[in-house]
Amino acid sequence: MSSIRHLIPALSTIILIATTFASNQPPEPPRPFLIHDTAPAPQWEQAYVVGNGRLGATSLGSFPSETIILNEETVWERKPDTPLPTDARAILEQARTLIQDGSPHLANQLYTSKLQSQNARPSAYQLLANLNIKHNLQATSPTFTFSNWKITDTQISAKNPARHTITLSAHIDIPPDQYPNLINPTIVIPRTKAFLDIALNKQHLGSSSKWNPITNYPTTPPTSPNTHLLKPGQNTIFITYKNISTDTPLPAPATLTTTPPLTRSLDFYRGINTTNIALPQGQITRTLIASHPHNLIALNITNTTPQGLDLTLALSRPAGASTSTDHNDLLITGQAVLTSDFKTPAGTKFQARLHPIINTSKTNLTITPDNQLQIQGGSSLTLLITAATDYNYNNPRAPLTPNFNKQTLKPLISAKNLSFNQILTAATNDTASLMSRCNIDLGSTPSSLTQLTTPKRLAHLKQNHLTNIDPDFIEDLFQFGRYLLISSSRPNTLPANLQGIWNPHLYPRWNADFHLNINLQMNYWPAEVTNLSSLHKPLLDFTKRLLPQGKTLAQTLGYDGFTTGHATDAFLQSRIMTKATWWGGSLTSSSWLTDHLFTHYQFTQDKTFLASAFPVLEQNARFFLTWLKPDPNTNLLLTGPGASPENSFWFYDKQNKKHQVGLSLGCTYDQQLAHQSLTNYLTAARILDIQNQYTSASNQALDQLAPTTPIGPDGRVMEWRKPEYIEREYDHRHLSHLYAFFPGSQYNTLENPAFTNAALKSLNTRFEHSQDHTGWNLGWMTNLYATLGQSDRALECIQRLFKMKISPNLFDLHPPFQIDGNFGATAGIAHLLIKSNAKTPENNTIIELLPALPNQLHTGSAQGLRARGNFTIDQMTWKNSHLTSLTITSHSSLPTTILANNKTYPLIFTNNQTQTLTFPAP
Structure with missing residues (x-):
């Protein structure tokens, strides 16, 4: 279907129904939402x-x-501020000139040595x-100590002779008469910051690191939770410490402990x-x-x-x-x-x-x-x-x-x-009242699976993730993401960080800070569509509070308005950070944040909120008005110098020497965000009836903006606009050059088939080259595939997530734990069922239902999903992949067009009306 204008209206049965009732008691869940185990974590x-x-x-x-x-x-923690050099503006302009002159590698070196020399980073949560x-109880089960420790192997590091790898072995004897009494046997080792591997009877049990210091290892391999490696008689343990200092005393011996029956x-x-x-x-x-x-x-x-x-x-x-x-x-x-x-x-x-x-x-x-x-x-x-x-x-x-x-x-x-x-x-009751706002039923899972403990159920799915589809488990993953948002983000709190609010460390991985180049924003992708709009508020308020520091950064760099670096912390630090341009060279994360302000308005139609957010939208637009510069060759406006987040390209200089480079002018990510930011600002200004010098300048800038999404000879979206910038990583985890398709809204499948086909080719390349993913990468891929209407690939992303990146407690693993993948998965599952990123020629929201429904989830229902325009899907059902019924409420009395079963259904609402539609069988 290539154009909104070519969609064919269809007749339907429309019934007006009464308003919903209120109750102090939240409704019971449609089924238990439970994860469980029979052993300690x-x-x-x-x-x-x-x-x-x-x-x-x-x-x-x-x-x-x-x-x-x-x-x-x-x-x-609060790290000391590390201000940028006073000549930061001159450095940035010099970098721009070097790129224009065909020397991006020299611009990269200048940026790194002058603007990133202090290797600043956010503070840590x-x-x-x-x-x-x-519990002071008499021992209820035996404990054994490993003995006869021996060093079986030592390897000195060639790069650093002060560090080495050492393997120890020891034995333990389990009397045959006591073996049946061993319940939940676990090997306990001392905590260490050295990288560590442990094996029992030559079978691998697990690994540890300073970021993930594990001390308890059940005597079952993680890939086969039904297989006990402990046996009657003699058992041998192998512990390998990696990257340990040669003068570090080895930890104390390990023990084998057991616990009473536990759930x-x-x-x-x-x-x-x-x-x-x-x-x-x-x-x-x-x-x-x-x-x-x-x-x-x-x-x-x-x-x-x-x-x-x-x-x-x-x-x-x-x-x-x-x-x-x-x-x-x-x-x-x-x-x-x-x-x-x-x-x-x-x-x-x-x-x-x-x-x-x-x-x-x-x-x-x-x-x-x-x-x-x-x-x-x-x-x-x-x-x-x-x-x-x-x-x-x-x-x-x-x-x-x-x-x-x-x-x-x-x-x-x-x-x-x-x-x-x-x-x-x-x-x-408080938690359940929020959870009950949205439910999905994707089909039935056999009771033989639902009765398994969560680790065993996950292990079954991993045995063949392409065929072992578990609809209830997908529902669990969907609802668990909503639970995490409810538990980590309430009005008048900070937004959920990289780990939500949960952290056992003084120095967690990536500081458990607020990464602004995908991670923080992904945390809030489910907020609107899964009916948790009030929980979006911490991010929206946080974005507003970033304004003063963001204006200081923009001014230091010689620009108007406000912007941010690629990460920040609870103290709103805003500056160029880290030691590499592909991390710290991105200056458009603020635009991604401000898009959430406008998205919240789109879903709620709250003009009072939009008025409160307008100064932030305007300040971000003002940054682009001064950051965008004419291309000397075309006179069209380009962003930069900037980086496509965490990615880099190969560049060959005049001596044919290869350089890894992060900086360029007009990279696709930056151009798309410039378009999104200016468009959001101008749309908000029209809604609020505001006209000033910045709206005039923004209209002119949009007209002169260089194409945001260049397509290369191979039909893919180009991440960098020059062909001599050679792609380094076909499997890179970031998908920044596809921002305009999701979560951005510049393109949609109804109006922009050429661009969406190019986006699909780019996405397929990343997916097919990825042997390993981060959890949040699979979350983003799920949303992109769903947005592009690719149901099978969207489901495969969810199944890969289960296979590779979901822990038995349903945590998403980068690894280690990063909460964004959970939220990305929840949003992605929702977008299999609903999409509202397109409009009719009359500027009414088009609500697409079941836009990417996988065949394996062919029969089901959903309640409480939300759409732009302030619509709630009170109820929808489908059978054999065909929408059979729909109940929808327009809370702002706006018209909409439903796109379902390849037909359109225009709806007019008055007085916050609720309408019910039934659809004939195909």
């Missing part, structure tokens, strides 16, 4: 998380010792504290994490929630054994904090530390408080001299955890003067007089 990336937007908690489900990792979204729980689960429709431990005379249950209504974390522990509760609790942090007590409350107070030494206080000051609530006089509480809390007797205990920091949302660079005692006690005033069940009900 062997590493943090397999743990279960809860969050209330500000506070997060992670449970590994361990026993008898458990660590609950606690997070507060504003605990960040840090954990708040650990809650350490020890752990996460109900992510309600936000309840439960761990059950079965003991000979009873059961221990830990229930963990994060309450948004009460602004706290709550943990309930019950013990039905005759012994009753016997616990030791402590708060701890690797550095930068001290513990104290306040009556029976445990406190930990401190300040974030620089990641350069993990000692120097720098950044957010904080305090966390643990308040115990006992439910019987039989329970005794004792504070130890080292600030631990011992609890003995009784059968039930509730722990309330609160936290406060000195972070100033209105001006992050000017910390508040905190009263931590008052701030951490405030949430307890109402909550401490409530039962745990009352706190639980308020928290879960």
Whole structure:
């Protein structure tokens, strides 16, 4: 179908229905949304998380010792500012001249040596504290220690003789009569920052690194969770430490531990994490929630054994904090530390408080001299955890003067007089009310699969990801992404960072910061389309707060308006960062952010919001008006110098020497963002009836803008506009040159077939050359394939995600954990079912239903999806890939055209009307 104007209208049955009813009780889910396992998480990336937007908690489900990792979204180190050189403008102009003169490699060298010489990076998000729980019970199962340790291999690094690789081996004997009693056998090794591999009986068990320090290894290979490698009699363990310093003492010996029968689960429709431990005379249950209504974390522990509760609790942090007590409350107070030494206080000051609530006089509480809390007797205990920091949302660079005692006690005033069940009900109703806004049913999965633990179900899918389609599991992935957004992004909080709000480290990978060249924006792709528009607000507010620092950066570089570097942090740092131009050379991330402001308006039609966002849209347009320069050869406007995010090209100089280069003029990504930014600004100005010198200049700039999306001789979209800029990586993870197709809206399949065909060729090249992906790359590919109408490839991306990048707790893995892939997957699954990026000649939204429905998901239904123009799909059903019914509400009384079953259905609405359509069978 090549043009909107060629679509054929069709008749349908239209029935007006009554408005929806209101209820204080959220509806029950259509089925349980649960992930579960029968063993503790062997590493943090397999743990279960809860969050209330500000506070997060992670449970590994361990026993008898458990660590609950606690997070507060504003605990960040603050690195010293590293200002750009005062002659930054001259340097940038010199780089532009060098590129124009045919020497982009020299421009690259100049940029790196002068503007990136300090190798600045954003500050790091840090954990708040650990809650350490020890159940003081007599051993219920045996523990064995490996013995006869030997060094079996040593390899000295050729590049660095001070570092080497060493392999150790040891034996353990399991008496045959004790072997049947080993439940959840796990090898426990000391934590180390050295890269590490572990094998049992010559079968690989797992790997570790400083970014992902694993200490617990179940004795089952990760690829075959049904296969136990431990056997009666002698067993041999091999541990290889890689890149370890020659003077580092080797860690202490490993042990084999076992645990009682254990189950752990996460109900992510309600936000309840439960761990059950079965003991000979009873059961221990830990229930963990994060309450948004009460602004706290709550943990309930019950013990039905005759012994009753016997616990030791402590708060701890690797550095930068001290513990104290306040009556029976445990406190930990401190300040974030620089990641350069993990000692120097720098950044957010904080305090966390643990308040115990006992439910019987039989329970005794004792504070130890080292600030631990011992609890003995009784059968039930509730722990309330609160936290406060000195972070100033209105001006992050000017910390508040905190009263931590008052701030951490405030949430307890109402909550401490409530039962745990009352706190639980308020928290879960709050979460479920948001989750219930959108549901999808993609078909049925056999009960033989749905009854499996999540790791086993994932392993089954991985055995043949192309044929083992699990519709319920795809629904789970969709809803889990929504759960993560609900848990990590609420109004009046920071936006979700690279890890949402969950982090066990002082120095997480990529700082767990805000990467602005795809990652932060991808976090919010599901917000509008899956009916969580209010959760978009943290990103929208954050974008507005970036304005002052962004204006400073633009002025330092000699431009008007505002812009940002490729990454920032909680302190709104805005500058050119890192040591390579392909990372730090991009200056258009601000435009990607401002597009979210306009997208929010498109979905909500909220003119008051648009008016509040207009100054930011205008400032970003003003940046382009001064950054765009005429091409000496064509007199058309080009962006630059700029980089296509994290990608680079080969360039041969006049001596035929090859150079890796990131900078160019008018790269496709920058040109597309210039077009998107100026178009959004002018559209907003027309809606708000604003005309000024900048609207006039923007109209002129759009007319003179060089083509945004050049197509090469091979029919693909060119990432760089000159053919002598040679593509280096056909499998590169970023798809920046396809921005205008998704999430941008310059092109659509109805009006721009030539461009969308070129985009598809480019996307296919990346997909087919990729042997490995990042999780977020597959999320982006899913959305692009869905937007381009390629249902089979979109589903294959989802299946590859399951096969390669989804952890047994449904976390997306870069690796390690990056939350953006979860959000990208959720949005991509939604875009299989709905698309609203095109308009009729009358400027009405076209809502395409089932635009990329895979054949394997041929029958199903959806409720609560949203479309631009402020429309809600209250209900739609399909059978045999044919839309059978639709109920739709126009909340702004705007007309629309439905495109379904290859026909169009124009609809006119009045008074926020709801209409129902039925479609005859084909």
